[in-house]
Amino acid sequence: MLKHYRVDKDLTQNDLAKKVGIATITIRKIENGQRNPSNKTARKISLTLGQTMDEIFPDIFLLSNDTKSIKSKMKH
Incomplete structure:
Protein backbone atom coordinates (compact mmCIF):
# COMPACT_ATOMS: atom_id res chain seq x y z
CA MET A 1 0.00 0.00 0.00
CA LEU A 2 2.96 2.32 0.51
CA LYS A 3 3.56 2.64 -3.22
CA HIS A 4 -0.14 3.35 -3.82
CA TYR A 5 -0.23 6.23 -1.33
CA ARG A 6 3.18 7.55 -2.42
CA VAL A 7 2.15 7.66 -6.09
CA ASP A 8 -1.22 9.17 -5.11
CA LYS A 9 0.71 12.08 -3.53
CA ASP A 10 2.82 12.35 -6.72
CA LEU A 11 6.05 11.54 -4.88
CA THR A 12 9.00 9.53 -6.12
CA GLN A 13 10.74 7.08 -3.81
CA ASN A 14 13.54 9.64 -3.53
CA ASP A 15 11.09 12.46 -2.66
CA LEU A 16 9.49 10.40 0.11
CA ALA A 17 12.85 9.26 1.46
CA LYS A 18 14.06 12.86 1.72
CA LYS A 19 10.88 14.01 3.46
CA VAL A 20 11.07 11.13 5.96
CA GLY A 21 14.84 11.37 6.43
CA ILE A 22 15.79 7.86 5.31
CA ALA A 23 17.62 6.35 2.34
CA THR A 24 15.81 5.81 -0.96
CA ILE A 25 16.84 2.15 -0.92
CA THR A 26 14.93 1.76 2.36
CA ILE A 27 11.71 3.00 0.72
CA ARG A 28 12.35 0.65 -2.20
CA LYS A 29 12.86 -2.35 0.10
CA ASN A 65 -3.30 -4.98 16.82
CA ASP A 66 -5.25 -8.20 16.24
CA THR A 67 -2.67 -10.14 18.23
CA LYS A 68 -2.97 -7.72 21.15
CA SER A 69 -6.75 -8.03 20.99
CA ILE A 70 -6.59 -11.81 20.96
CA LYS A 71 -4.15 -11.89 23.90
CA SER A 72 -6.39 -9.53 25.85
CA LYS A 73 -9.43 -11.74 25.25
CA MET A 74 -7.50 -14.83 26.34
CA LYS A 75 -6.76 -13.29 29.75
CA HIS A 76 -10.47 -12.91 30.53
Whole structure:
Protein backbone atom coordinates (compact mmCIF):
# COMPACT_ATOMS: atom_id res chain seq x y z
CA MET A 1 0.00 0.00 0.00
CA LEU A 2 2.96 2.32 0.51
CA LYS A 3 3.56 2.64 -3.22
CA HIS A 4 -0.14 3.35 -3.82
CA TYR A 5 -0.23 6.23 -1.33
CA ARG A 6 3.18 7.55 -2.42
CA VAL A 7 2.15 7.66 -6.09
CA ASP A 8 -1.22 9.17 -5.11
CA LYS A 9 0.71 12.08 -3.53
CA ASP A 10 2.82 12.35 -6.72
CA LEU A 11 6.05 11.54 -4.88
CA THR A 12 9.00 9.53 -6.12
CA GLN A 13 10.74 7.08 -3.81
CA ASN A 14 13.54 9.64 -3.53
CA ASP A 15 11.09 12.46 -2.66
CA LEU A 16 9.49 10.40 0.11
CA ALA A 17 12.85 9.26 1.46
CA LYS A 18 14.06 12.86 1.72
CA LYS A 19 10.88 14.01 3.46
CA VAL A 20 11.07 11.13 5.96
CA GLY A 21 14.84 11.37 6.43
CA ILE A 22 15.79 7.86 5.31
CA ALA A 23 17.62 6.35 2.34
CA THR A 24 15.81 5.81 -0.96
CA ILE A 25 16.84 2.15 -0.92
CA THR A 26 14.93 1.76 2.36
CA ILE A 27 11.71 3.00 0.72
CA ARG A 28 12.35 0.65 -2.20
CA LYS A 29 12.86 -2.35 0.10
CA ILE A 30 9.75 -1.53 2.13
CA GLU A 31 7.67 -1.26 -1.06
CA ASN A 32 9.07 -4.55 -2.37
CA GLY A 33 8.34 -6.35 0.90
CA GLN A 34 12.03 -6.98 1.57
CA ARG A 35 11.98 -4.95 4.78
CA ASN A 36 9.48 -3.81 7.38
CA PRO A 37 9.73 -0.25 8.65
CA SER A 38 10.43 0.46 12.29
CA ASN A 39 7.57 2.02 14.22
CA LYS A 40 9.37 5.37 14.08
CA THR A 41 9.84 5.20 10.30
CA ALA A 42 6.28 4.00 9.73
CA ARG A 43 5.00 6.90 11.81
CA LYS A 44 7.05 9.42 9.81
CA ILE A 45 5.85 7.92 6.53
CA SER A 46 2.22 7.98 7.66
CA LEU A 47 2.46 11.62 8.73
CA THR A 48 4.13 12.57 5.45
CA LEU A 49 1.49 10.79 3.35
CA GLY A 50 -1.45 11.83 5.56
CA GLN A 51 -2.60 8.26 6.20
CA THR A 52 -2.66 6.03 9.26
CA MET A 53 0.03 3.41 9.75
CA ASP A 54 -2.49 0.58 9.44
CA GLU A 55 -3.74 1.99 6.12
CA ILE A 56 -0.23 2.10 4.65
CA PHE A 57 1.09 -1.06 6.33
CA PRO A 58 -1.99 -3.24 6.97
CA ASP A 59 -0.02 -6.50 7.12
CA ILE A 60 2.23 -5.17 9.86
CA PHE A 61 0.05 -3.01 12.08
CA LEU A 62 -3.37 -4.62 11.79
CA LEU A 63 -1.81 -7.98 12.56
CA SER A 64 -0.07 -6.66 15.67
CA ASN A 65 -3.30 -4.98 16.82
CA ASP A 66 -5.25 -8.20 16.24
CA THR A 67 -2.67 -10.14 18.23
CA LYS A 68 -2.97 -7.72 21.15
CA SER A 69 -6.75 -8.03 20.99
CA ILE A 70 -6.59 -11.81 20.96
CA LYS A 71 -4.15 -11.89 23.90
CA SER A 72 -6.39 -9.53 25.85
CA LYS A 73 -9.43 -11.74 25.25
CA MET A 74 -7.50 -14.83 26.34
CA LYS A 75 -6.76 -13.29 29.75
CA HIS A 76 -10.47 -12.91 30.53
